[in-house]
Amino acid sequence: MSDSAAERAVISILVPIVVARAIYLTNEEDAQKWLHSLKNVPKWAQTKDLFNIGWITCYAASGLASALIFNASVEKHVTKNPALLAYLAQLGLCWLYTIAIYGLQSLDLGLAVLLLLDGIALVATISFLKISTVAALLNGPIVLWLFLITSLLFSCRKSNSVALVGGDDKLSIMEKI
Structure with a gap:
């Protein structure tokens, strides 16, 4: 691996983590209080x-995985790579989900973003597979993680839709109209 390829790998790993943590930490205190106020959240999900x-x-x-795909594109002189676009959409939606849940404290918006994100993550993984099996395997954990989070959010949404109707919590815009 060349120096520039290694640098791209480090940047590709660090930037998503730093941005996501910054979004989360900006809203952590209020978000934790709100999350703990939700009903019927499984014990394992409360930590x-x-x-x-x-x-x-x-x-x-x-x-x-994105760095591997980018490096493969550079080696082949590919200027437009749909796999990287799918990854960027996946990353952007991950950040938007963090804003929806921790910043806006909205189960509905978070669930809507997650459902779109589930599909985009699958598209990204399949696109990666066409270029690199290793990259596709590296993107696989986020697909599984997103499915877990989606099922958890569906459960929370169902459990809390009746409990919070008419309350001040930001559960659903439609329930307040």
């Missing part, structure tokens, strides 16, 4: 350490 480790691991693996 932020699990989610911190899960997200950081997924960002690192996906970032490395």
Whole structure:
């Protein structure tokens, strides 16, 4: 691996983690209070350490996968790479999800973003597979993680839709109209 390829790999791993952590930490205190106010959240999902480790691991693996795809594109002199566009969409939606849940404290918006993100992450992984099996395998953990988070959010949304109707919590815009 050349020096520039190694640099791209490090940057591809660090930038997604740093941006996501900055978004999360900006809203952490209020978000943790709100998350703990939700009803019927499974015990295992109430610890932020699990989610911190899960997200950081997924960002690192996906970032490395994107670097492998980018490096393969550079070697082949490819200027337009749909796999990288799918990855950028995946990354942007991950950040938007963090804003929706931790910043806006909205289960509905978070779930909508996650459903779109699930599809985009699958597209990115399949696109990676056409270029590099290793890159596709590295993006696989985020797909599985997103499916877990989506099922958790569906469960939270269902459990809390009746409990919070008419309350001041930001559960659903439609429930307040």
